[in-house]
Amino acid sequence: MEKIFRITDEDGIHARPATALVNTANKFKGVESFAEANGKKVTLKSILGVLSLGLEKGDSITLSSVGENAEEALQALTDVMVKEGLGEVNA
Amino acid sequence: MLKIDGIAASPGVAIASAFRLEDPDFTVNRREVLDPEAELIRLDEALAKSEKELEAIKERTLQELGEKKAEIFESHLLILSDPELLTPVRDKISTEKICAEYALNETAQEFISMFENMKSDYLKERAADMRDVTKRVLIHLLELTYVNPTDIDQEVVVIAEDLTPSDTAQLNRKYVKGFATNIGGRTSHSAIMARSLEIPAVVGTKEVMSQVKSGDLIIVDGLDGTVIINPTPDLVEEYKAKREQHLQKIEEWKKLREVPTISTDGVHVELAANIGTPNDVTGVLENGGEGVGLYRTEFLYMGRTELPSEEVQFNSYKTVLEKMDGKPVVVRTLDIGGDKELSYLEMPKEMNPFLGFRAVRLCLERQDIFRTQLRALLRASVYGNLRIMFPMIATLDEFRQAKALLLEEKEKLVSEGVSVSDTIQLGIMVEIPSTAVLADQFAKEVDFFSIGTNDLIQYTMAADRMNERVSYLYQPYNPSILRLVKMVIDAAHKEGRWVGMCGEMAGDATAIPLLLGLGLDEFSMSATSILPARSQISKLSKGDMENLAAQALQMSTAQEVVQLVRNINA
Secondary structure, three states: OEEEEEEOOOOOOOHHHHHHHHHHHHHOOOEEEEEEEOOEEEEOOOHHHHHHOOOOOOOEEEEEEEEOOHHHHHHHHHHHHHHOOOEEEOO | OEEEEOEEEEOOEEEEEEEEOOOOOOOOOOOEOOOHHHHHHHHHHHHHHHHHHHHHHHHHHHHHHOHHHHHHHHHHHHHHOOHHHHHHHHHHHHHHOEOHHHHHHHHHHHHHHHHHOOOOHHHHOHHHHHHHHHHHHHHHHOOOOOOOHHHOOOOEEEEEOOOOHHHHHHOOOOOEEEEEEOOOOOOOHHHHHHHHHOOOEEEOOOOHHHHOOOOOEEEEEOOOOEEEEOOOHHHHHHHHHHHHHHHHHHHHHHOOOOOOEEOOOOOEEEEEEEEOOHHHHHHHHHOOOOOEEEEEOHHHHOOOOOOOOHHHHHHHHHHHHHHHOOOEEEEEOOOOEOOEOOHHHOOOOOOOHHHOOOHHHHHHHOHHHHHHHHHHHHHHHHHOEEEEEEOOOOOHHHHHHHHHHHHHHHHHHHHOOOOOOOOOEEEEEEOOHHHHHOHHHHOOOOOEEEEOHHHHHHHHHOOOOOOHHHHHHOOOOOHHHHHHHHHHHHHHHHOOOEEEEOOHHHHOOOHHHHHHHHOOOEEEEOHHHHHHHHHHHOOOOHHHHHHHHHHHHOOOOHHHHHHHHHHHHO
């Protein structure tokens, strides 16, 4: 399952929200979560991976989760994206 | 015992043991190993130690500076356990049979250069985080000893090659009694910072790092610009007395806070301060400033991702004018370009930034930027005593164009029903020799001049003041400079205009008698120099200084001028 977001934050995805995303992904031990943007796919369990996407305002990013509790994990990641003012869900 | 001469950068005397602030040697060599398993264990141990340190730093930052500042260390902790970093490092150790530090450093460098090459400025800065984390782990792997300046917990004098502004800001004033550096000059960042922190400092000693061991007893004399290593007990006593004398002087200066600056023969001059942000006004008033002689507006534009809005600017200008409560405030319009870049303006790099597309040259072309600033200034003008000056004016035509834009914006505002003050004085900075030489023509059209000596000296001597190798040419007391200053002052007075000075020279004890004699009306300096300058001027007669200046103008070298002034200051 996946969700697409459009980055709305001036600084793109910066250190603080990237930290929050990785901490959230790490909470779900049995789930692999990924971020995909600009033709590159990285694991959400790596802050360097997330930062290496080089996301800027206006870019779109796809978050996906696979495994047990994938739905719950994706919802938690979505909450981080919205709460941190990073982006909006591209319905 | 050894005495080293440097440049007196910040007044006062410090006596304490030396603390060498230097990066350890992070050279990493590729070593093949017989037992990769042992290397993996070494790696894990270094990571564990680093993690413990970071947890402690995070906790301390949380307590002292709050959650926002602590977040950065949270991200450092995540880097430390990042699979994208550690998996390749472990693979390298196992398959290539190399030492842990080489594998780690090689992988980390790939990430560092990836960040350095990113488009966004914000992400570029993450390279610094990556470097920081890498250094932390390498310190353990290479078994280096390193003490962070924030960890200093006893009285010391800091010795360094140079100090960055952030180094200087981090120095704990409770323990750091003074500092001495190998490089830098009176106008380098570390020197300016030391004066605002009121830490005695000597810079540009060239050899203090090679002569001093950690723990040596050091005297830093920021009054005369000397550093003494392992002094005799007698000398220590002598300098303790000197330190006491200086502290007493400071007490005496404090009494001059509310007094106007008047020479022994009754001539009043105005002592004002240079500021960069509205927060600096507090220091101006505490030090008895009679005005702001230079408000550097570039700080409003720096450290951002886009231009500051009219509203943001208006609020800053209004705050400064209100806090100064009717005292004059000279605002310099945007002085940026060349060496001071704004990333979001995407200016091409130049070969000669000091002679390039900057300040008013940039503003006249990018009128969108300039008009926004002028509108913000005009709207703020009703909240105090505003004076506007344009930097880097080389020709009368530039001044006329800038003035025309100001009048256009004023008309627009008035027709929109916004109130604007009718008594805004309009002046220029004199920092280009062409303007100094033609001051008599400018004086017919401007309300005032402010002489920017830092640049006037470098343009007159054709010597970059940031370049160590030609720093000997930065000569404020060269008769050629004094003659230019006289030209500007005489031309202005003939037309009934006033002249200020907002370069380092205005607050310099050697220059003050000469400037008083040349007829300078307003001296603008760093706030902490105001009271010493007031004390000095209140003991001088303007009539006598006129004679002194007349003699100085006939000298042939800067050294002769300095000698002449020293004789009366003694």
